[in-house]
Amino acid sequence: MSKSNLVSQFTNGLWAENPSLVMLIGMCPTLAITNSVANALTMGMATMFVLVCSNLVISLIRSQLQAHLRILVYMLIVATFVTVADYMLQAYLFTMSQSLGPYVPLIIVNCVILARAEICAAKKGPVTSFVDGLGVGLGFTFSLTLLGVIRELFGSRSILNYQILPDSFEPWVVMVLPSGAFLTLGLVIGLVNYLRSRKRVEA
């Protein structure tokens, strides 16, 4: 696997196949926990950890996978890493794990992870899969954080709990509600599509 291929595998997840802004998978955490930057960042990091680990392990055992036991093995691997991540959060970032609530265990059924396992890890070598997990994970973290910044800024006047907008600014409560998540996501996807189409015309 040449260097440029690895780079393109990495940027692929970051932008071209960004899970939540382009592929529109992993919507549950994207909508549910982006009401603050800290939540979004932690969720993105936890997902990236699970994604990288599961990609790596699945890629290492891919030659031994039986078609009919494949999903069982995936779930076993993913569930293990999610549980580890959940315990680590509870032990070292207690308040954060409290505010993320049930969404950390729900990473197990995050579509992003299973999709990458099927598309990439089950077919490609460990190095590629590792880089792919890193790229997609970072792309996921990036899009979650972007939504988090917008929603926290307008919904709570702050970013990472530091007040940015003045007191005279009345917070838009809708931004921290689920409806704000849909609105922000829609607008951000629109923006991304605009940027992508402009790039294509220039090219």
Added chain:
Amino acid sequence: MLMNVSNILGLSVLVGGPVILVGLGLLLAVGLSIAMIKLRVEQDPRIEQVEAALPGANCGGCGYAGCAAFAKAVVEGKAPVTGCTAGGEGIGQAIAKIMGIKFEVQVKTRPVIHCAAFEHQRKGKKPYHGVQQCSEANLVAGVQGCTYGCLGFGDCVASCKFGALHMDRGLPEFDYSKCTSCGACVKACPRGLIEMIPFTQEAMLVVGCSNRDPARVVREVCEVGCLGCGACAKKSDVFNVDQNLASIDYNKFDTLESLRSACEKCPAGALVVFGREKRIPVKDVYAKTQSDTQAEAQSEPVNS
């Protein structure tokens, strides 16, 4: 949960956890294995063999939903063994061998486009800021003067899974070394300009126009459009002019050279040759062959 169960069993978590997971894994894996054996659908083993021989691109060029569907159709006798256009002769032969049928060589069909007007040769172009796709631009009146010709946004290029197409000055260029004749570009063109034609020769002559308007209107919108004058048809019966547009009957098509006199009569420049490296206006092809023969003629005495 893990803790509760292992407490009941009287094991420490360190031992109980793995034991329970292994037990669960054994149960589930055996269950799945049994399910696979019992619930397996019996099917003709040749279907799998044919599918394995196919390229797996799922391009749909065969007219079936994908390679698996095509494999099934072949084994059931509904599709010809040569049906996989993307795979070419090699795969056709492999499938014929699996099916125990004699393989007959078929003429390769390839896509050509019935429009020869480069961007600068199209008249009456208006600024268009809508979605940059032919399918969208086609819905808007007046993007360009010619309502038959290529719009140049490259829907065909985007549809090609094999990278055999690229845009050159507003027209798609075919790279036949990559083309698998899947026909995706034919379906992608909203104006139906792309057609699959049998390549009996290495290079084929193509009418590079689809405009059926009278000559006066064609002149207004295009520099190279077919005027429907019928000059070519008078010289050779390979050509046929109907509703102001020339067409070529490829059943009668012989060699490029045999159509030389007819092509030289064309006042519009709508006839183009496909097949070598690039699309070439027919005049240039003949000019080149002439100079080639001259060059050979000159070099001959030196060699002998």
Added chain:
Amino acid sequence: MLNMLKQIWLVLVLSLIFGAALAYTDQSTKQRIAENRQQQIRELAQMATVGELVRDEKGQAQFKIELKKLELSDKTLVAYEVLPIGGKGPRVGYAVIGEGIGWDRLLVLIGLSPDLSKITGLEILESRETPGLGERIKGDEFRAQYRKSAQKPLELVKSTPTEDHQVMALTGATISSEAVTAMVNTAVGKVRKAIQSNNKN
């Protein structure tokens, strides 16, 4: 059978490895997680009884109290005796955990005076109410209303309270307000009964 074993060995090996990994993680983090929980309860208990909590520069709470879990016959009730740090001196009060459902699971911590006659504070332990609406039960103003006599069950009203045992509901968050009030009433009633029967024995 041998053929099947050939197919499933990977599942078994992975189960074994991951089972061991999980058990190890569980063992190594269990204590810390429990400490985290306990720490949170202790912080809130101090807030609910003493009324203030000072933190040092590192954000570590400076405790004035410690908790002693009460052994009650009612196993569904979690309550603590709040003692001054080191256990010296008179009892500071009681802390009870109330559980209920608003829009989602709600956990509150109620501080009670040593003689159980007054509610000294209400803290929200766990809530996932709607931000901007039900989540306002976390606000100081709303919670301060509960600092009153615990002799009579509290009553939720939708206008300015006229009597002492009344609490005013949050506008647009009636369900959450109702849930909190009901939880407080149930928990206080239960703990009073339990402690009194404990004392008799």
